[in-house]
Amino acid sequence: MAEAEGRVMSVEGEFSLLGTTAALFEAPDAEMTLQTQQRIWALAREAQEWDEVLEAVPGMNNLMLAFARPPRELAQLRERVLQAWSCVKPMTLQGRVVELPVVYGGDGGPHMADVVAHTGLTIDDIAELHSTPLYPVYALGSHPGYCYLGGMDPRIATPRRKQPVLRIPGGAVSIGGFQTGVSASPGPSGWNTIGSTSMSFFDPARDMPALLQPGDSIRFRVEKVIR
Amino acid sequence: MIEVLGAGALTTVQDRGRFGCLRWGVGTAGAMDSMALCAGNILLGNDRDCAAVEICVFPFRVRFGEECAFALTGADCVAKLDGAALIPWSAHVARAGQELHLAAPQAGPMRASRAYLCVAGGIDVAKVLDSRSTQLRGAFGGFEGRPLQRGDVLRTGATKRAPGKAACGLGLVPPQVALPLERDGCRAIRVLPAAEYERYTPESRASFWSGEWKITPQSDRYGYRLSGVGLQANAPMEMRSHGIVPGVIQVPPDGQPIVQMRDAQPTGGYPKFATVIEADMWRLGQAPIGSRIRFVEATWDEAIDALDELDAWLAEAQRHVSLHAGTGKTAA
Numbered sequence: 008m009a010e011a012e013g014r015v016m017s018v019e020g021e022f023s024l025l026g027t028t029a030a031l032f033e034a035p036d037a038e039m040t041l042q043t044q045q046r047i048w049a050l051a052r053e054a055q056e057w058d059e060v061l062e063a064v065p066g067m068n069n070l071m072l073a074f075a076r077p078p079r080e081l082a083q084l085r086e087r088v089l090q091a092w093s094c095v096k097p098m099t100l101q102g103r104v105v106e107l108p109v110v111y112g113g114d115g116g117p118h119m120a121d122v123v124a125h126t127g128l129t130i131d132d133i134a135e136l137h138s139t140p141l142y143p144v145y146a147l148g149s150h151p152g153y154c155y156l157g158g159m160d161p162r163i164a165t166p167r168r169k170q171p172v173l174r175i176p177g178g179a180v181s182i183g184g185f186q187t188g189v190s191a192s193p194g195p196s197g198w199n200t201i202g203s204t205s206m207s208f209f210d211p212a213r214d215m216p217a218l219l220q221p222g223d224s225i226r227f228r229v230e231k232v233i234r
Numbered sequence: 235m236i237e238v239l240g241a242g243a244l245t246t247v248q249d250r251g252r253f254g255c256l257r258w259g260v261g262t263a264g265a266m267d268s269m270a271l272c273a274g275n276i277l278l279g280n281d282r283d284c285a286a287v288e289i290c291v292f293p294f295r296v297r298f299g300e301e302c303a304f305a306l307t308g309a310d311c312v313a314k315l316d317g318a319a320l321i322p323w324s325a326h327v328a329r330a331g332q333e334l335h336l337a338a339p340q341a342g343p344m345r346a347s348r349a350y351l352c353v354a355g356g357i358d359v360a361k362v363l364d365s366r367s368t369q370l371r372g373a374f375g376g377f378e379g380r381p382l383q384r385g386d387v388l389r390t391g392a393t394k395r396a397p398g399k400a401a402c403g404l405g406l407v408p409p410q411v412a413l414p415l416e417r418d419g420c421r422a423i424r425v426l427p428a429a430e431y432e433r434y435t436p437e438s439r440a441s442f443w444s445g446e447w448k449i450t451p452q453s454d455r456y457g458y459r460l461s462g463v464g465l466q467a468n469a470p471m472e473m474r475s476h477g478i479v480p481g482v483i484q485v486p487p488d489g490q491p492i493v494q495m496r497d498a499q500p501t502g503g504y505p506k507f508a509t510v511i512e513a514d515m516w517r518l519g520q521a522p523i524g525s526r527i528r529f530v531e532a533t534w535d536e537a538i539d540a541l542d543e544l545d546a547w548l549a550e551a552q553r554h555v556s557l558h559a560g561t562g563k564t565a566a
Binding site: 021023024025026027028029031033039061062064065066067068069070071073077079081146147148149150151152153155166167169170171173183184185186191192194195197209211216217 | 253254255256257258259260261362363369371372373374375425426428429452456470472473474475476477478479480481482486487488499500501503504506509510511512513534535537538541
């Protein structure tokens with residue numbers, strides 16, 4: 008157990024505040040794994056029932072607890088979260104596999120050159136490495152229907168952009184650090200867009216508004232590579 | 235019904251926000267100044283969460299299609315009804331055909347930037363995912379999921395009382411006046427340090443508190459991009475994406491912080507330096523582009539007390555309006 012730079016770092020995980028609006032729990036694991044994510048899903052299900060929690064929102068190996076009303080006694084909540092984390096077992100979710108055809112590079116992939124420059128790989132290599140894995144949906148976030156995916160090949164990891172781009176189109180396939188995803192509607196983004204696809208990920212009129220849920224998976228198919 | 239005769243960009247229908255949908259990637263949206271929204275609804279005898287029109291680009295003009303009680307809160311925009319001046323932070327009654335005009339917010343050291351037009355019964359747009367707030371990114375909620383424009387016709391909801399029974403003649407003292415918060419002549423905003431705070435250099439941490447931060451023109455309902463002495467991390471950080479909320483102050487690698495506002499994405503991955511306390515989000519929501527703010531560190535207890543203070547202000551406003559309605563000329 009270590010006290011690193013004033014943050015409470017421990018094998019138990021980290022608990023921090025997002026003002027008085029929410030708290031954040033981050034799993035301690037060095038590697039981002041599906042098994043850890045399955046424990047996050049289990050923790051979310053448990054925490055959702057707590058009085059002070061309005062919504063338990065899974066992220067990538069972390070969990071945000073949005074407060075119904077922030078608790079006066081913060082230490083109790085922290086203890087409760089860490090205690091629950093030490094007990095939860097991985098929760099497997101059975102889902103669907105959705106295949107998405109992707110055009111890599113070209114106008115639909117304006118930051119491909121940055122990924123090439125950072126990784127030293129060719130556009131073909133990047134398309135190949137990006138379309139090989141079956142990506143489990145870890146969590147939804149960013150904007151309505153957007154999926155955070157696990158399982159990207161670390162060889163194509165590329166840091167987020169120094170300045171966010173003000174608008175990328177819906178269907179943009181992008182890489183941010185060790186993660187990849189597909190934007191569900193036009194908007195700003197700090198990630199590197201390497202290709203494009205088309206799919207309707209969200210419809211608020213449906214009983215289940217989001218097309219994909221944690222437990223589902225995405226497979227990218229190379230439709231075309233523009234060099 | 236109300237017809238929009240002239241609206242600048244980014245005039246939207248908002249209630250307090252859409253809650254419980256973060257897990258689908260749906261941010262909360264909602265009024266940038268929730269105190270002004272709630273106060274306007276209180277003046278009209280509405281539920282506090284009724285939807286209103288949030289206006290931040292002026293002039294703004296509407297015509298009332300029928301007799302309608304309304305309240306103006308937020309920025310004082312020299313409002314006129316058919317040319318007659320209206321008192322801000324109070325309720326009024328418009329007759330069918332009358333036109334309401336809002337000009338640019340009054341100048342002054344603590345100028346506000348957003349006005350709210352509340353109507354008796356609230357703006358009656360369909361609830362989507364249990365809220366009437368406009369979700370700009372998802373293009374749903376509010377009026378057709380988009381900002382208002384000339385020619386749009388808004389319906390008003392059913393009311394419990396006749397328009398003439400609104401608490402006309404009663405004005406509220408704006409929270410900005412009743413609960414001021416300044417530091418060295420600047421609007422002050424209280425924050426709690428966030429997870430990555432300690433991973434910034436001591437000089438950066440010191441300058442965050444001591445410096446003034448200018449709200450740049452690249453600021454909107456999604457976020458305020460600030461400019462000031464850049465914040466330098468001890469080492470580059472690449473974070474895992476996680477949930478964020480309005481108020482989170484992220485620092486992209488260029489060191490110029492971005493404060494997430496009501497249309498914020500529900501997740502992010504830039505390092506978090508601090509978070510504006512919920513009780514001060516309305517203050518920041520009123521800070522105009524080009525103005526300067528200062529950050530003040532709050533303790534957890536102070537931050538919770540500040541929420542109680544807002545609740546008390548709203549309860550007191552409610553009490554005033556109830557007393558006025560019970561004894562005023564409009565009693566049945």
